[in-house]
Amino acid sequence: MTDRPDVLILTRNLPPLIGGMERLVWHIVEGLYPEWHTHVIGPRGCREYLPPEVDSREVPIQPLWRFLLHIKLAALHQAFRLRPKLVIAGSGLTAPFAWLAARLVGARCMVYLHGLDVEARHPIYRLAWRPFFRHFDHVLVNSRFTRQLAVAAGVARSRISILHPGVTLPELAQANDQRTQFRNRYALGEVPLMLYVGRITARKGLADFIRWSLPNIIASVPAAKLVVIGDVPSGALLGSTDERARIDEFLHAVGLEHCVVFLGARAHDDPELDAAYFAADVSIFPVQQRPYDNEGFGMVAIEAAAHGLPTVAFDVGGIGDAVAGGISGELISPAQFEDFARAVCTYLLNSEEDRQVLTSSARVFATKFAWPEFAVHLRNTCRDITIATGTP
Structure with a gap:
């Protein structure tokens, strides 16, 4: 298929880094390469995780200035070498760097924005990075919340999808077996x-949940336990936090260390993660509402729903797009930790019949987020950008 156009993707977010953004960008690559000659400039080590048909250049991600320098130089080199269409x-x-590379070779340009991409309050970023968003030919966003942020930042609504x-x-055939094996x-x-x-950061709210909700839950359901899959991020741009220390302090203060099992971080394709979703009775997503640091979407809630697991979450940021109240879980008003605890207890004490109904409704909700649907929408958008506006 030599007539496929070239697309150049610039990112810091790909495996071997672990997280929702890394998984998302990987699927952007996977979704495009059947119709596009796909070229990636990404973090060191990403090549072994990409489809073999994808051309890649790796750059160091730390320190940040070195990443920015290397990806700028690599983007310009690849743009002039490939003359990509997008x-x-x-x-x-x-x-x-994507905007500059595109403009220098007459290509179209598109950016995928998350909530923090627009909200980040670093003065240099806001002064030198954010203004570029409104000059892109098209802006993809991960939720209605992020769209509102992008419009407020000056991006024309007509250019956003x-x-x-x-x-x-x-x-689901092996769900019961995986549930039993995980619990054993x-x-x-x-x-x-x-x-x-998820990652253990202040925004994700695990420490606050343990401090303000977990004691009430254990008082109502004494046998309940919490499994935590995730860790303090080591490669995040905002640096590490002391959240794990806060959690340990809170657990010790209320004497609930025995109620929490920490399993560390897991890759998105680790079978242990699937087993954990099948083993649980409820997923908790206690993300906090924070100035300039909100959750843009809530991929964890969609993953839970795909496994038939309901999620209790605070209705902040873009999470309202990821949780359907009464269908895939419950949305709780921000900072209402007692209400959050009561909702969790309801799911923990549900009958088997109620669990089956919830499993079915959550799965139905998740189907519209299936990656093949994502890929179709992505390819259609890329095709529209390069055809409707005309290729220079």
């Missing part, structure tokens, strides 16, 4: 089980 920035961080992150729908591995038996999946 240049895509995987996030706001690489937006200036929402493309929710996707999910892989697992087979960690000596959980048949206890009512909560699950937290």
Whole structure:
């Protein structure tokens, strides 16, 4: 298929880094290469995780200045070498270099924005990065919330479209076996089980949940336990936090260390993650509302729904797009930790019949976020940009 056009993707977010943004950008690459000659400039080590048909150049990600310098030089080199039809920035961080590379060779340019891409309050970023967003030919955003932020930042609404992150729908045939095996591995038996999946940062709210909600939950459901899959991020742009220390302090203060099982971070394709979703009775997503640091979407809630697991979450940022109240879980008003605890208890104490109904409704909700649907929307958008506006 030698007539396929070239697309150049610039990103810091790809495996071997672990996280929702990394998974998203990987699927952007996967979704495009069947119709585009796809070229990626990404973090060191990404090549072994990409489809073999994809051309890649690796750059160091730390320190940040070195990443920015290397990706700028690599973007310009690849742009003049390839003369791509489209240049895509995987996030706001690489937006200036994608825009510059595209304009120098007469290509179209598109950026995928997350909430933090627009909200980040670093003065240099706001002064030198954000203004580029409004000059892109098209802006993809991950939620209605992020669209509002982009419009407020000066991006024309007509150039914005929402493309929710996707999910892989697992087979349910082995769900019961995986549930039993997971619980046996960690000596959980048949206890009512909560699950937290995600990075351990202040925004994600795990420490606040443990401090303000967990004691009430254990008082109502004494046998309940919480499994935590995730860790303090080591390569995040905002640096590491002391959240794990806060969590340990809170658990010790209330004497609930025995109620929480920490399993560390897991890659998105680790079978243990699937097993954990099947083993749990409810997913908790206690993300906090924070100035200039909100959750742009909520991929964890969609992943939970794909496994038939309901999620209790605070209704902040873009999470309202990822949780359907009464269908895939419950949305709680921000900072209402007692209400959050009551909702969690309801799911922990549900009858088997109620669980089956919830499993079915959550799965139906998740189907519209399947990655194949994401890929179709992405390819259609890229095709429209390069055809409707005309290729220089």
